[in-house]
Amino acid sequence: MSTPQTTPDRTPVEKLDYEKARDELAEVVRALEVGGLGLDESVALWERGEALARRCEQQLAGARERVEQVLADTEPE
Template identity: 65%
Template sequence: MAEKQTAPPSYEAARDELIEVVRSLEQGGTTLEESLALWERGEQLARICQDWLDGARKRLDAAIEPDG
């Protein structure tokens, strides 16, 4: 059975989830395995946010380039 691919979350959704991941890690009280899973999710979310920001920068650069 083929794996269903889902669209990445919006920038805002990824950022908000990343904030929650960081809070959970800062609070502690998780096992090593849980902490590693949170860290890995945080890394994924940070990449998603960076991809959104890079895409926004490219769009802005393209919009302000002279048509010459």
């Protein structure tokens, strides 16, 4: 089973900015905690959540690298 990256009403994960991915991830967590979903729907939602979490981690890592580069560029030699 492949990870669903998009549904008819959802933006592909790779196109989401950090804030949108984070907010959708919070929605996914809430939906899974509430329960009441079928197995297939729960698994698809969990897979979407995993993809969203990876997207957030990638964007945070990129931001961290940019900050570290700016700090390194401003340090006196």
